[in-house]
Amino acid sequence: SGGVRVTKDGSIYLxxxxxxxxxxxxxxxxxxxxxxDCYETQDRLYELENILxxxxxxxxxxxxxxxxxxxxxxxxxGARMIAVLLNGEQVIISRSYAKEIKRRLGIQ
Numbered sequence: 001s002g003g004v005r006v007t008k009d010g011s012i013y014l015x016x017x018x019x020x021x022x023x024x025x026x027x028x029x030x031x032x033x034x035x036x037d038c039y040e041t042q043d044r045l046y047e048l049e050n051i052l053x054x055x056x057x058x059x060x061x062x063x064x065x066x067x068x069x070x071x072x073x074x075x076x077x078g079a080r081m082i083a084v085l086l087n088g089e090q091v092i093i094s095r096s097y098a099k100e101i102k103r104r105l106g107i108q
Contacts, residue, residue, distance in 0.1 A: 004048065006032050006039035015039060020056075021085050022065040023048055035087045057104055059083065060094040067104060 003014040004023075019034045025045050032039045041048070045064060049056070055067045071084045073093065081093040081101065093101050 004032055004041055004043065004051075006041045008037070008039045013039065015041075017052060017056075017066075018068075020052075020066050021069045021087060021089070022059075022063055022091055023056075025062045033089075057097075057101060059091060059097050059101060063091060065091060065093075070105070073101065073105065073107070 003016050004020065006013050006015045015032055015034065021033045021035060023041075023045065024031050024033065030041050030043060030045060030048070032041050045058075045062070049058065049064060052064065056064050057067055059065050065083060065085075069085050069087075071086050073081050073083045076082050076092070079095040079098060081098045083091050083093055083101075085091065
């Protein structure tokens, strides 16, 4: 669908999929993060997973990341990993999702 309906300060926007860095669910609210901005969306993570397409992958129970925005990943304690995004932000890839991320990024 090319985008996700998001809101910020009472205005509604269509956030292009290519702009999304990651989407996080916190206390039953869902936030969409771009390079330098944060929006809220009414959609749930599992609903977004169905529309986002190939480059979006779940990295924890509460987060989906855009693979194209990952600069690099490093190992962390207890089989977790840390993904450094193109804007310098770091997100945690939980253990149960690490294997799939490695596969998708082509790392052993």
